[in-house]
Amino acid sequence: MAELNAVIVSEPRPLAGAGGVEAEQIPPATRVRGYWRSVGFRLWHDRATLAFAAVVLLIVLAAVLAPVLAPFDPYKESIVGRLKPFGWRGHLLGTDELGRDMLTRLLYGGRVSLLMGVVPVLVASLIGGLLGIVGGFLGGRANTAIMRTMDVFYAFPSVLLAVAIAGAMGGGMANGMLALSLVFIPPMCRVAETATTQVRALDFIEAARASGAGTLTIIRYHVLGNVLGPVFIYASSLVSVSVLLASGLSFLGLGVRPPVPDWGLMLSTLRQSIYVVPYVCALPGVAIFVTSICFNLVSDGLRAAMDVRM
Amino acid sequence: MDPRALRSDDAGDPLLIARDLKKHFPVKGSGGKAVQAVDGVSFMVRKGETLGIVGESGCGKSTLARLLLHLLVPDAGELLFDGEAVGDGITVGALRRQVQIVFQDSYSSLNPRMPVRDSVAFGPFVQGKPKGEARRIARDALARVGLDPNLFGPRYPHELSGGQKQRVNIARALATGPRMVILDEPVSALDKSIEAQVLNLLRALKRQLNLTYLFISHDLNTVRYLSDRVLVMYLGRVVELGPVEAIYARPTHPYTRALLASRPSMDPARRIERPPITGDPPNPIAPPAGCRFHTRCPFAEPVCTIVDPPLASWTGSQTHIAACHLADRLPPAHLA
Numbered sequence: 001m002a003e004l005n006a007v008i009v010s011e012p013r014p015l016a017g018a019g020g021v022e023a024e025q026i027p028p029a030t031r032v033r034g035y036w037r038s039v040g041f042r043l044w045h046d047r048a049t050l051a052f053a054a055v056v057l058l059i060v061l062a063a064v065l066a067p068v069l070a071p072f073d074p075y076k077e078s079i080v081g082r083l084k085p086f087g088w089r090g091h092l093l094g095t096d097e098l099g100r101d102m103l104t105r106l107l108y109g110g111r112v113s114l115l116m117g118v119v120p121v122l123v124a125s126l127i128g129g130l131l132g133i134v135g136g137f138l139g140g141r142a143n144t145a146i147m148r149t150m151d152v153f154y155a156f157p158s159v160l161l162a163v164a165i166a167g168a169m170g171g172g173m174a175n176g177m178l179a180l181s182l183v184f185i186p187p188m189c190r191v192a193e194t195a196t197t198q199v200r201a202l203d204f205i206e207a208a209r210a211s212g213a214g215t216l217t218i219i220r221y222h223v224l225g226n227v228l229g230p231v232f233i234y235a236s237s238l239v240s241v242s243v244l245l246a247s248g249l250s251f252l253g254l255g256v257r258p259p260v261p262d263w264g265l266m267l268s269t270l271r272q273s274i275y276v277v278p279y280v281c282a283l284p285g286v287a288i289f290v291t292s293i294c295f296n297l298v299s300d301g302l303r304a305a306m307d308v309r310m
Numbered sequence: 311m312d313p314r315a316l317r318s319d320d321a322g323d324p325l326l327i328a329r330d331l332k333k334h335f336p337v338k339g340s341g342g343k344a345v346q347a348v349d350g351v352s353f354m355v356r357k358g359e360t361l362g363i364v365g366e367s368g369c370g371k372s373t374l375a376r377l378l379l380h381l382l383v384p385d386a387g388e389l390l391f392d393g394e395a396v397g398d399g400i401t402v403g404a405l406r407r408q409v410q411i412v413f414q415d416s417y418s419s420l421n422p423r424m425p426v427r428d429s430v431a432f433g434p435f436v437q438g439k440p441k442g443e444a445r446r447i448a449r450d451a452l453a454r455v456g457l458d459p460n461l462f463g464p465r466y467p468h469e470l471s472g473g474q475k476q477r478v479n480i481a482r483a484l485a486t487g488p489r490m491v492i493l494d495e496p497v498s499a500l501d502k503s504i505e506a507q508v509l510n511l512l513r514a515l516k517r518q519l520n521l522t523y524l525f526i527s528h529d530l531n532t533v534r535y536l537s538d539r540v541l542v543m544y545l546g547r548v549v550e551l552g553p554v555e556a557i558y559a560r561p562t563h564p565y566t567r568a569l570l571a572s573r574p575s576m577d578p579a580r581r582i583e584r585p586p587i588t589g590d591p592p593n594p595i596a597p598p599a600g601c602r603f604h605t606r607c608p609f610a611e612p613v614c615t616i617v618d619p620p621l622a623s624w625t626g627s628q629t630h631i632a633a634c635h636l637a638d639r640l641p642p643a644h645l646a
Contacts, residue, residue, distance in 0.1 A: 035422075035423055035466065202418040202419070203413040203415055203418045203419035204418065204419050204420055204421045204429070206376075206381055206411075206413070206419075207411065207413065207419050207479075207482065208432060208436075209381060210379050210381060210406055210410060210411050211406065211410070211432060211433035211436055211437065211482075211486055212403050212406045212407060212433070212436055212437050212486075213432070213436040214436075217436055221421075221424075221432065222421050222424075225421070225423035225424065226421070226422070226423055
């Protein structure tokens with residue numbers, strides 16, 4: 001790893017003005033690369049991760065540009081054009097049970113799925129991360145109070161908890177996101193707390209305190225930078241879980257309401273037609289699968305690039 | 311012009327006085343038992359001197375260092391800095407502007423996500439200096455410890471060797487312009503060759519900046535090299551205190567004798583066959599009654615198991631005192 005971190009770019013320079021103290025042997029001048037730059041360097045050389053990241057980017061672009069790319073209106077139904085196979089009258093990916101264009105609805109459905117995948121993770125990272133850092137840094141009773149509360153939520157399987165919360169609050173996209181956020185806060189809090197507790201025990205925190213810094217200053221300058229990495233890695237791995245869970249909620253009728261296009265909901269309404277047009281019915285599932293696995297693999301690549309002992 | 315050069319520190323006046331410092335760490339679920347890490351330690355550090363503190367692992371040296379900076383709050387006792395009581399006449403914040411610490415583990419005492427120049431600049435920055443000036447101070451401090459600020463400043467700790475990291479730590483301690491530096495085993499983790507360089511650097515810095523050192527170590531040779539006076543600790547107590555040459559030539563307390571006798575000898579003819587003391591120190595949760603050393607002391611008499619030997623009060627810089635009932639009667643130590 002050492003040769004990745006420091007690339008020799010210039011000749012050794014003589015040491016000037018060492019304050020009257022004999023200097024030890026100075027190694028050749030090296031270009032210094034910070035942590036995040038070294039992460040970027042490793043990512044750039046990880047071709048597989050780059051490829052999956054490109055797919056993720058493609059999916060995101062397709063969702064964002066859905067109004068431009070979509071060939072039809074996602075809500076336009078047709079009695080005669082129901083459950084048609086690939087390529088029927090310009091419907092490249094066929095039509096669904098109400099005769100709506102599948103390609104169009106898949107593109108629009110990506111918007112919902114990605115939103116449901118990313119927003120709860122962001123919310124959970126913020127709230128859970130903050131709670132974890134505060135608890136981990138303060139330690140003692142404050143930490144016990146926070147972590148035991150988290151453990152209560154942690155005790156439920158995440159799917160069950162999401163279904164229970166979404167069920168109790170009623171369906172809808174906002175409630176679905178809220179439910180998923182609540183599900184992700186405890187594990188996120190735990191990750192942040194563990195990382196903070198590890199950092200807190202190190203001498204540089206004590207040294208910072210010895211130079212007169214207060215708790216908030218220490219957290220801002222010395223804790224955040226060390227906790228952000230693990231939190232970010234974990235958050236990236238949660239996105240794929242969130243996409244899956246969101247689809248699951250919609251499938252059960254606890255997420256997005258019809259007729260809004262959503263992959264999970266499409267899978268649910270098309271499942272009776274699986275014997276009529278099997279390939280068309282499988283499409284939302286394929287979309288969920290590809291999106292989820294690509295996010296997952298990118299997250300793995302990130303972890304490999306960031307999880308370096310230095 | 312360095313403001314320190316203008317300050318007229320009367321060498322010899324006490325800079326830091328600790329009186330009867332105590333720190334007990336409660337042991338959970340033991341029904342009120344506590345590890346008596348530091349149990350009634352008193353000493354003073356004079357302006358411009360180096361006070362060495364020696365003792366084996368677990369005797370409370372590092373706890374004591376943290377108490378002096380209020381990184382740990384003492385359970386009892388009094389701390390005076392430059393004649394003012396800490397927390398009363400002088401705030402903890404003001405104390406930390408004047409006393410700094412260098413830790414043993416040069417790796418964990420630097421933030422791995424921060425270029426070392428920022429780590430050094432952090433102290434002046436949090437003490438109210440503008441960012442630009444804090445950076446300039448950091449450059450000066452790095453140059454002072456023999457590291458080219460252009461070359462080493464932007465580097466991260468993992469790109470430096472152990473010796474270089476410890477130099478950065480020293481620079482970090484110096485950046486706030488302290489009058490006193492606590493060195494908590496600063497060279498214990500370094501190679502012998504690097505150790506000598508860092509010790510010489512510390513000596514040179516002390517002369518240049520008119521510093522006062524509290525030098526904690528378990529290595530008797532480095533303590534002898536750097537210190538003017540030595541304080542020997544055993545199980546949270548001071549057992550002997552005196553000028554370095556007096557202690558090394560005529561150790562009084564049996565524990566100090568054993569420590570000195572256990573040094574590896576450079577002379578094969580003087581090689582010791584048996585360790586002078588055996589066993590581990592007693593459990594600091596329940597230290598022995600009477601003299602804490604009597605369980606391992608080869609000279610112990612009945613009185614030692616009952617009466618806790620007091621340490622005479624210190625008066626002058628040449629005072630050599632030991633907390634031992636038998637101090638006057640023991641045979642002279644056979645040492646080099």
